[in-house]
Amino acid sequence: MNSNKNIASPLVININNVYKSFGELEVLKGINLSVFKGENMAILGKSGSGKSVLIKMMIGLLQPDKGEVFVLNQEVKNLQGKELDALRLRIGFSFQNSALYDSMNVFQNLAFPLIMNHKNLSKAEISHAVEEALVAVGLESKELQMPADLSGGQRKRIGIARTLILKPEIMLYDEPTSGLDPVTSSEINALIVSVQKEYRTTSVIITHDLTCAKVTCNRIAVLVEGAFLKVGTFEEVFNQQTDLISPFYNYNFIQ
Amino acid sequence: MLVKQNKPYVINKKIDSYFDGVYHAFKFVKRFFAQVIRPPFHFKEVINQSYEIGIKSLSLITLTGFIVGMVFTKQTRPSLEDFGATSWLPSLIGIAIVRALAALVTALICAGKVGSSIGAELGSMKVTEQIDAMEVSAINPFKYLVVTRVLATSLTIPILALYCSFVGLLGSYLNVYGSEASSLTMFYKNAFSDISFLDIFASVVKSIFYGFTIGMVGCYKGYYATQGTRGVGKAANEAVVLSMFLIFVEEIIIVQVSNWIRLY
Numbered sequence: 001m002n003s004n005k006n007i008a009s010p011l012v013i014n015i016n017n018v019y020k021s022f023g024e025l026e027v028l029k030g031i032n033l034s035v036f037k038g039e040n041m042a043i044l045g046k047s048g049s050g051k052s053v054l055i056k057m058m059i060g061l062l063q064p065d066k067g068e069v070f071v072l073n074q075e076v077k078n079l080q081g082k083e084l085d086a087l088r089l090r091i092g093f094s095f096q097n098s099a100l101y102d103s104m105n106v107f108q109n110l111a112f113p114l115i116m117n118h119k120n121l122s123k124a125e126i127s128h129a130v131e132e133a134l135v136a137v138g139l140e141s142k143e144l145q146m147p148a149d150l151s152g153g154q155r156k157r158i159g160i161a162r163t164l165i166l167k168p169e170i171m172l173y174d175e176p177t178s179g180l181d182p183v184t185s186s187e188i189n190a191l192i193v194s195v196q197k198e199y200r201t202t203s204v205i206i207t208h209d210l211t212c213a214k215v216t217c218n219r220i221a222v223l224v225e226g227a228f229l230k231v232g233t234f235e236e237v238f239n240q241q242t243d244l245i246s247p248f249y250n251y252n253f254i255q
Numbered sequence: 256m257l258v259k260q261n262k263p264y265v266i267n268k269k270i271d272s273y274f275d276g277v278y279h280a281f282k283f284v285k286r287f288f289a290q291v292i293r294p295p296f297h298f299k300e301v302i303n304q305s306y307e308i309g310i311k312s313l314s315l316i317t318l319t320g321f322i323v324g325m326v327f328t329k330q331t332r333p334s335l336e337d338f339g340a341t342s343w344l345p346s347l348i349g350i351a352i353v354r355a356l357a358a359l360v361t362a363l364i365c366a367g368k369v370g371s372s373i374g375a376e377l378g379s380m381k382v383t384e385q386i387d388a389m390e391v392s393a394i395n396p397f398k399y400l401v402v403t404r405v406l407a408t409s410l411t412i413p414i415l416a417l418y419c420s421f422v423g424l425l426g427s428y429l430n431v432y433g434s435e436a437s438s439l440t441m442f443y444k445n446a447f448s449d450i451s452f453l454d455i456f457a458s459v460v461k462s463i464f465y466g467f468t469i470g471m472v473g474c475y476k477g478y479y480a481t482q483g484t485r486g487v488g489k490a491a492n493e494a495v496v497l498s499m500f501l502i503f504v505e506e507i508i509i510v511q512v513s514n515w516i517r518l519y
C-alpha cells in the first residue's frame with residue numbers, strides 16, 4: 001500500500017502540537033499527526049505512553065493542555081452541546097475494555113445509541129439495524145446474551161458493532177486485539193479491514209500488535225516518550241531500525 | 256516544555272480540598288437543576304428507576320415500620336399507665352410516627368439500600384468507561400443516569416414514607432388490640448385526631464428532601480468514582496455515610512422550620 005495516494009485526499013484528523021499532563025506527569029509533549037480520508041492509521045507505543053489519552057482527545061473525552069485537535073475540520077475543544085454531539089455521531093469509538101453496558105443484553109446495547117439518537121425509528125427498523133451490525137461482526141446469534149457472559153473477543157466485536165450501528169465516517173479503535181489469542185486477533189484484524197471497505201471509514205487504530213498494524217493499516221506512527229518518533233508505511237518505519245523502534249519488532253516477530 | 260509548579264494552597268492542602276469538594280458538589284446539584292428542565296425527558300427511565308427503588312426497599316420498610324410501631328407502643332404504654340392515660344396512646348403514637356419516625360426510618364433505610372446501590376452502579380459504570388461510552392455516542396449520561404435517578408428517589412421515597420406510617424400504625428394497632436381490643440377504625444381515628452394536614456404535608460416535604468439527598472449523593476459519589484473496582488466500593492460506602500449525615504442535618508433544620516410554622 002502506498003501512502004502517497006492518500007496525501008491527495010482530504011485531511012480528516014489533524015493534530016497540531018498537542019501537550020497533555022496529568023499533575024506532574026507529562027504524557028504528551030508536542031504531538032503532530034495528520035490522518036487522511038479513507039486511510040487506516042496505526043499508533044504504536046508501549047503501555048502508558050499516552051495512546052489512549054491521545055485517541056480520547058480526538059473525540060473530546062479529554063482536552064489538550066496546549067495545541068489543537070481538528071476532526072473533520074472542526075476544532076474539538078471549541079465544540080459544545082449539540083455541535084459536539086453532531087461530530088461524535090460521525091465518529092465510532094471502540095473502547096480498550098469494550099465498555100459494554102452491563103445492565104443491558106447485546107440487543108439492548110446496540111439498540112440504545114440508535115434509539116437515543118433517532119427517536120422516530122420503528123421497532124422493525126431498530127431490530128433490522130441491530131441484525132445488520134451483528135452480521136457485520138459475525139455474532140448474529142448472541143442478541144439475548146448479557147455482556148458478562150461473552151468472551152473477551154466477543155465483547156470487543158460487540159463493542160465495534162455498537163459503534164457501527166450509527167454508521168460512522170471515522171473509526172477509532174483503542175487496542176482492538178489486546179489480550180486476545182492470535183486466532184481471535186486475526187479475526188478482529190479482518191473485521192477492521194472489512195469495516196474500512198464496507199463502511200468506507202477512516203480509522204485510527206491503537207495497538208502494540210505489529211501484525212494488526214501491518215495487516216490493517218496504511219500508515220503507522222510510533223509514539224515514544226510523548227512524541228511521534230516516526231510516521232510512515234510499515235516498511236518505512238521498520239526498515240531503518242533504531243534502538244527505540246526495534247524492541248517492538250523483536251517482541252512481535254522474533255520472540 | 257511544560258514546567259508544572261506546585262499549586263499554592265489558600266489555607267492548607269486538606270482544608271482546601273474539602274472546600275473544593277463542596278464547590279464541586281454544588282456544581283453537580285446546579286447541573287441537575289439546569290438539565291432537569293430541558294428536554295429530552297426520559298420519563299420511562301424515571302418510572303423504571305422508581306420501580307426498582309420501590310422493589311428494593313419495600314420488604315425492609317414494611318418490616319421495620321411494623322416493628323417500630325409495635326415496639327414503640329409497647330414501650331410507651333407503662334409510662335402512660337402510671338398516669339392512667341392509656342387512652343392517649345393512639346394519638347401519641349400517631350404524632351410520633353407520622354410527624355417524625357416514618358420519614359426518618361424510611362430515609363435511613365433507603366440511604367443504606369438505595370443510596371449504596373446507586374453509588375455502586377454509577378461507580379462501576381464510571382470505572383468501566385460505560386459513562387464515557389454514552390458520551391461518545393452522543394447520549395447525555397448526566398441526563399440519562401443522574402437526572403432520572405434523582406427524580407426517582409425524590410418521587411418514590413415520600414410514597415414509601417407514607418406507606419411506612421401506615422404500616423407503623425398497623426403495628427401499633429396490633430399492640431393496642433392485644434390489651435384493649437379497640438377496632439381498627441377507632442384506632443386510626445384516634446391516631447389521626449391530633450395530626451393536622453400540615454403534619455402530613457411537612458412529612459412529605461421532608462421525605463422529598465431526603466429522597467433528593469439520597470439520589471444526589473449516590474449519583475455524585477458514583478459519577479466521580481476513581482481507582483477501579485476499589486473506587487466502586489468506596490463510592491457505595493461514602494454515599495451511605497454522607498447521605499445519612501445530611502439526612503440528620505436536614506431533619507434538625509426541617510423540624511425547626513415546621514415548628515416555627517406551626518406556631519404562627
Ligand SMILES: Nc1ncnc2c1ncn2[C@@H]1O[C@H](COP(=O)(O)OP(=O)(O)OP(=O)(O)O)[C@@H](O)[C@H]1O
Pocket residue numbers: 022025027045046047048049050051052053054096
Ligand atoms: N484521567 C487520568 N488521570 C490521571 N492520569 C491519567 C489519566 N489518564 C491517563 N493517565 C496517565 O497517563 C498515562 C498514559 O495513559 P494511557 O492510558 O494513555 O496509556 P496507554 O498508552 O493507552 O497504555 P496502554 O497500552 O496500557 O493502554 C498513564 O501513565 C496514566 O497513568
Ligand SMILES: [Mg+2]
Pocket residue numbers: 051052053096174175
Ligand atoms: Mg490504552
